[in-house]
Amino acid sequence: MPSSSLPDRMSVTVVGSIAFDAIDTPFGARERALGGSAVHFSLAASFFTEVHPVGPVGDDFGEAQYDVLRRHGVVTDDIEHVEGGQTFFWRGKYEWDLNTAQTLDTQLNVFGDFQPKLSEASRDSELLFLANIQPDLQRDVRAQCNGAQLAALDSMNFWIESTRDSLIKTIRGVDMVLMNDAELRMLTEEPNLVKAAASVRGIGPRVVIAKQGEYGAALFTEEGFFALPAYPLETVRDPTGAGDSFAGGLMGYLDSQGGTLDDATLRRAMAYGSTLASFWVEEFGCERAERLTRDEIDERFEQFKRITAIESVPTT
Numbered sequence: 674m675p676s677s678s679l680p681d682r683m684s685v686t687v688v689g690s691i692a693f694d695a696i697d698t699p700f701g702a703r704e705r706a707l708g709g710s711a712v713h714f715s716l717a718a719s720f721f722t723e724v725h726p727v728g729p730v731g732d733d734f735g736e737a738q739y740d741v742l743r744r745h746g747v748v749t750d751d752i753e754h755v756e757g758g759q760t761f762f763w764r765g766k767y768e769w770d771l772n773t774a775q776t777l778d779t780q781l782n783v784f785g786d787f788q789p790k791l792s793e794a795s796r797d798s799e800l801l802f803l804a805n806i807q808p809d810l811q812r813d814v815r816a817q818c819n820g821a822q823l824a825a826l827d828s829m830n831f832w833i834e835s836t837r838d839s840l841i842k843t844i845r846g847v848d849m850v851l852m853n854d855a856e857l858r859m860l861t862e863e864p865n866l867v868k869a870a871a872s873v874r875g876i877g878p879r880v881v882i883a884k885q886g887e888y889g890a891a892l893f894t895e896e897g898f899f900a901l902p903a904y905p906l907e908t909v910r911d912p913t914g915a916g917d918s919f920a921g922g923l924m925g926y927l928d929s930q931g932g933t934l935d936d937a938t939l940r941r942a943m944a945y946g947s948t949l950a951s952f953w954v955e956e957f958g959c960e961r962a963e964r965l966t967r968d969e970i971d972e973r974f975e976q977f978k979r980i981t982a983i984e985s986v987p988t989t
């Protein structure tokens with residue numbers, strides 16, 4: 674909970690995809706689920722703080738989609754409607770190894786020539802998350818939010834392959850990088866994750882967090898290393914959005930703590946991120962967010978503490 678010394682109204686701004694997703698997993702399928710990195714992030718972070726997503730949508734994005742965001746208190750003023758345009762579309766498939774999404778189609782649509790113009794409220798957020806999207810666009814938003822006390826970034830293979838130099842330039846301007854372990858290895862061309870994280874920290878960011886799917890997440894900072902398993906679930910239907918909801922829970926919690934970046938706060942933030950991701954994957958897209966409550970989140974966070982605690986006993 675925020676302490677009384679924190680400012681009254683903290684908020685997070687996020688730029689990333691706002692999408693319709695076609696998803697196919699061994700447990701079912703959806704043809705047009707509400708998705709996109711900024712949407713998953715915003716819904717997850719909304720359990721902790723005020724969130725301002727930035728990005729364009731087309732004519733196919735209607736009141737039903739805005740309602741999902743608004744019901745969670747997400748501020749939609751910087752979602753720009755592009756007349757005559759189509760919303761970003763992604764088609765992905767998962768086989769029995771749910772850790773790896775196979776991208777079958779990516780249509781940037783309205784993102785093709787989007788030029789963000791942030792409102793004052795979005796520019797004033799203390800925390801900024803550059804969710805997975807074209808790195809030039811991430812840098813444009815970073816420049817507009819130059820007062821943010823903490824900026825973090827995510828990316829993926831699609832952008833590493835097509836816009837690598839631009840992505841490295843963007844990484845130079847952030848404090849924290851959160852990426853999949855495989856994508857950190859790909860970006861740095863370094864198979865050893867410890868070396869890959871050190872190499873990213875060498876570019877500029879103080880903190881690197883490697884997301885490791887069902888194996889959890891690892892933290893690399895100046896102070897050292899920390900790792901958390903994923904929450905042990907019996908039901909996993911769709912991993913889409915796991916990475917973004919992890920980032921949303923983590924950044925939302927950090928915002929509620931005034932944006933502190935010490936290791937103890939980061940560890941708790943990772944546990945909140947993992948908690949959010951664990952709920953997300955229980956259902957398709959962001960469907961689980963609809964029924965999720967802060968009490969359920971806090972209860973699972975407590976269980977997280979229990980399953981990762983090691984007690985000392987006298988050895989003599």
Ligand code: AMP
Pocket residue numbers: 689690692693694708709710713762763779805806807829831832912913914915916917918
């Ligand atoms: P994740 O949290 O990593 O599972 O991300 C899932 C979301 O990423 C989906 O809702 C997609 O709409 C979105 N996505 C997929 N490909 C891209 C891309 N190239 N750029 C931005 N967002 C994407």
